[in-house]
Amino acid sequence: MDKVNKILFLVTLGGLSAFGPFVTDMYLPSLPSLPQAFSTTAFWVQMSMSACMIGLAAGQIVIGPLSDKFGRRGPLLISMWTFVIASLGCVFATDIYFFIAMRFFQGVAGAGGIVLSRSIPSDKYSGMELAKFLALVAAVHSIAPVAAPIAGAVALEFANWRFVFAILFVLGLVLLGLSYRMKESLELSRRSKLSTVAIFKLYANVFLDKVALFYILQQGAMAIILFVYISASPYIFQGIYGLGAISFSAVFALNAAGIGVGAMLSSKFRRRRTAVVFSGVGAFIAAIVEAVLITFGAGVIAVEAVIFAMMFMFGAAAPAAAAIVLDSQRKNAGTAAALLGSLPFFLGSVAVSCTGLGNVVTAFAAMIVFGGFLGAVLSLVARHYQKKFGPSTI
Secondary structure, eight states, rough: OOOHHHHHHHHHHHHHHHHHHHHTTGGGGGGGGGHHTOOOHHHHHHHHHHHHHHHHHHHHHHHHHHHHHOOOHHHHHHHHHHHHHHHHHHTOOOOOHHHHHHHHHHHHHHHHHHHHHHHHHHHHHHHHHHHHHHHHHHHHHHHHHHHHHHHHHHHHHSSSSSSHHHHHEEEHHHHHHHHHOOOOOSGGGGGGOOOOOOGGGGHHHHHOOHHHHHHHHHHHHHHHHHHHHHHHHIIIIIIIOOOOOOHHHHHHHHHHHHHHHHHHHHHHSSSSHHHHHHHHHHHHHHHHHHHHHTTTTHHHHHHHHHHHHHHHHHHHHHHHHHHHHHHTGGGGGHHHHHHHHHHHHHHHHHHHHHHHHOOOHHHHHHHHHHHHHHHHHHHHHHHHHHHSSSSSSS
C-alpha cells in the first residue's frame, strides 16, 4: 500500500469510526429547539437520541458476525447506502415519531462503519502494530466530536435544524464514495464457514474469553460517563451556565479534543493494560470531583476542567482496550468488535434515558459516579485476567 492510499485508508476508517459522534453530537446545539419544531416534549426529543444509540448498538451486533462470514466490503456498502437514505429521511421528517424512526435507522447504518473500522485493521495488523494503528484511527476519529457540534451550531446560525441533517446526508455520500475505494480485507480462506444463524453463536466465544469480556465491560462502563455527559451537556452549559450555541460548541469541541489527546497518548504506555487501569481509576476520581462541583454550583471553568479530564481518560483507555480485545479474539474479530462497539451504546442509551428523568444535574452527577466506579473496578478485574491468561507483554 503506497503512502497516498495508506492515508486514504486511515482517513476512511477514521471517518467510519466517527459515526457515533457525528449522529449524536452534530444536532446537540439544536436540541432545545426541537420540542417546539415537532410540537412535542423534551422527553421525546431525548428519545430520538436514545433511538439512535440503540440503533448504533443493535446494528453492530448484527453486522459484526455477518462481516466475519461474508467479508467486510459488502456490509460496509449496504450500511453506507442505508445511512444516506436515513439521513435524507431526517431532513424531511414532519413528526417526532417518523424522526425517531429515521434516527434509529441512521444509527443502525452508522453501526456498520463503527464495527468495520475496527475489524478491517485487525485483518491487516496485529500486536503493537494494531494498537498503534487503532490509536491513529482514534486520533482521526477525534476530529468528529470536535467538528460535529461546531458544524451544527454554525448551521443553526444560517438555517434551521434540518440543515444539520442535510450536512450528515452529504457526509454519508462522501464516505460512501470512499468506501467504494476500499478493497476486501478478509480473504475467503479466513471467513467463517458457519451458517448465517450459527455464526451468531460466536458471541459465546467472546463471553467465554475472560480477557476480552472484561475489557469490553470496562469500556461499556466508561461509556456511561461519555454518553451522560453528551446528553446532559446542552442543558448544563446552555441552560444552567447560559452559554450560547457557538460557545457551547466550543466547549464541547475542547472536550472532544481531550478524547483525541488521550487516544494519541495511549500508545505511549509500555503496556496497554496499564493505560486502561490508569484511565479507569482516573475517570472515577474525576467523576467524584465533578459530581461535588456541579451539585454545589461551582463555576463553569471548574466544571469544564474536570469534564475535560474525564474525556481525556476515556480517550486513553479506548484504543488500548480495543487492541487487547481484538488480539484476544483474532478469529472472531468482527464479532468481538461488534460487542466492543455495541455494549457502550446500549448502556449509553439507558443512561441517556435516565438523564431525562427528574433533575438533570442530580441525574448527571449520579450517573457519572456510577459509571466511573464500574469502570475503575472492571479495569482492575480485566488487568487480573489479562495478566493470568494473556501475553505478559501487553
